[in-house]
Amino acid sequence: MHPWTDTLRFAFQPVVNLTTGGIAALEVLARPEAGDILAEARRDPELDGRLAVLAVRSAARKETLLPLHLNVFAGTLADLGGLGPLHEAVRQAGRLPWEITVDIGPPFTHVPQQALLDAVAALRGAGFRVSVDGVGDGDLPVRLLVDLAPDLVKLDGALLARPAAIRAMRTLCDQLGALLSVEGVETELQYRRAVAAGAQLGQGELFAPPARLPVSEVYVPLRSPEVSSRSRPGPSVREFVRPAALLPDTASAGQVRALLTGSPDVSGVLLVDRDGVPVRSLHRTRFLLSLSGRYGHALYADRPAARLGDVPRVVGADATAWEVLDVVADGGRDRTSEDVAAVDRYGRCVGVVRLADLVRALAESRVEEAAGLNPLTRLPGSDAITGEVDRRIADGRSFALSWLDVDHFKQVNDGAGFAAGDDLIRSVGRALQHVASDSTRVGHIGGDDFLALTDPDGLDPLAASVLDTPFSAAGRPITLSLATILCVPGSVMDHRQAAACLAPLKKAAKSLTGASWVLGRAGLPGHEIRRGTGPSTSPTGFAVAEPLG
Structure with missing residues (x-):
């Protein structure tokens, strides 16, 4: 037995569910009081495996029922082929394998990939769960991450300053069927960034620091309406799972x-x-x-x-x-x-x-949704649309963002009265609701301004629904103006940039006569006139274009 075992201690840090605020698991961290045991373990697979066994025994003495996360180097798994002694230690501790998550940490460079994949398959076959640790600041190839297909991905805290990277990793995790955790959360701002970007779990000093005794409570800030409103629709069970006895x-x-x-x-x-x-x-x-x-x-x-x-x-x-x-x-x-x-x-x-x-979560989402609805049309406001724009950007999807308004709406209010104007706005809102679906989101910004977010092939049905419908106020025919910006992956960074691209198209549509529609492409000059006539033509000289389909 190594002499350092008498001075080796273990600390416990909670893995926190960012939705429920509860503790999902405890990570067991080795804390040697003398020597650099962890550096030695990186070079010695047998020693690293021994540390995992001691971590299980340490947790057993603390009588915690929470699931455990154990740290193991990737090279250890590839060399030992599955951590056989760990299986017996788990059994002796009265634990079940599926209560244990093995956190595989870097370095991954020079580790035989097939041997690592075989070892992970052996762990899974025995019932253990697998996490990949330190993603984003290590040397893990994306291809290997996909092949490992972990149950959990732990992101390095440095990515909290890069929420786009967290959103992109959340998309990958959804495809792999994995949960996403962010480590190193130290401030409430970082917590809000993690939640807004889609992280489901978190660790860090903000919630609770590593401690010699497992904690039963953690500090989790209240989720602000701004953060909650950007969460993904249709909450998954994974966001609410608590440890089972x-x-x-x-x-x-x-x-x-x-x-x-x-x-x-x-x-x-x-x-x-x-x-x-x-x-x-x-x-x-x-x-x-x-x-x-x-x-x-x-x-x-x-x-x-x-x-x-x-x-x-x-x-x-x-x-x-x-x-x-x-x-x-x-x-x-x-x-x-x-x-x-x-x-x-x-x-x-x-x-x-x-x-x-x-x-509680569903009630909160309904309250937030109701608060964001326009009282006149019962359509959501701009936050719902812009949040979905950011999600589609993170998912790498092409989309079309459209702005719609009523031509000469002030004259309607002045000439026919505000009641007639309200009736007209409700009619436009109903026309938009007819085309709303999972892929087509519509919203009412306020006044006579509306937003619509569609897939590119949904543009023609949207235009037909609002531009071919005869609208009137006090017996006078009314026309609408539609402006669309088509965004392909990489053309815009967020909803603000998409909105900036849309602004000049709105002006171009309003300059045309009759029901009008102009379409531009993010990152490219000019626009196409798809409906309407007028003295001006687009900078590129496009005529009315054929349907996108």
Whole structure:
């Protein structure tokens, strides 16, 4: 045994769910009091593997039920082929493999990639989860990251100053089915940037510093309406998953009772089979009442706890919050307060979802959505559209941003009265709502100004809906002006740049006679006149263009 084991200590830093504010896991960090053990471990795979084993044993002595993250160098995995001793240490600690996430850290240069991929496959086959650490400031090739297909990607804190990079990584993680975490969060500004950019988990001094004892509470700032309004629509279950209290399906009722009485924050226990698949669900209150009744302890304490459980309610980890509510609604009324198990594609439990978290988040989103609606048309304002523009830019999607307004609207109000003007605005709003869909977003900025965001092939249906519809006010025909900027990947950096490109097109459309439509392309001079006539022509001399389709 190495002499440094007597002076080696471990610290615990929480991994925080940025949506619920709860602790999702604990990262176990080696803290040697003498010597540079970590530098030596980078060169010695056997030593690095030994540190992972000691980390598990250290956590077992602290009696924490939270999932654990263990740090291992990429070279260690490639050399040892799967960390065999770690499997036995996890078993001896009374842990299940799927409660352990192996954080693979750099350097990756000169590590045999196939050996690393084979080792990761062996870990997954044993039930362990895999994270890639230090992404963004290390030497990890993107191709290798994709091949590893981790369950979690941890970004270096330096990227907090580059939110576009975080958004791009969130898009990649969504494709891989991985969660995204940001490390090194030290200020509330950095926290807001992480949330706005799409990070789901976080670590850093702001929440809680590494400590010798696992913490039970962390500091999480209140999410501002500005941050919340930019979150992605249709919240996924992954954003609300909490750690689950798991026991093997062979556990006795006495073992479950000991876990519950020693952990007052645990609302229930899931019994899982050898593969980590939930087979029975034990609700805290109902279970303890069964044992506290007359002869209850004598009848059940030494018998399988599964006899007192229910069939677990299960959803996929990629389900939406609304799908979880459907599962809850289909259950009995006495189970509405019970946690729902979230499972991966293999059916293994990855955590639980609490109904209260979902209801709170959905209620907040509805309140924010209602606050952003224009009272006249009930269409969302500009924030909803510009937020979606930024998401499409981050996703590398082509899109068309259009501005629409009523020609000579002031004369309508002055001549026919504001009531007629309001009726006209409602009519235009209804026409836009007819073309709204998942790919076409419409909004009302205010007054007679509207915004529409579409895929390029959705432009012609949008134009036909608003320009071919006969509008009138007090018996007078009314025409509309439409200006569109077509943006391909890389042509604009954010919604502000897209709006700046749109501004001169708006002026060009207003200079034409009758229902008008001009279209420009971001980064290219000039514009096309697609509808309308007038004395001026576009700088490029384009005539009315053919449809984009």
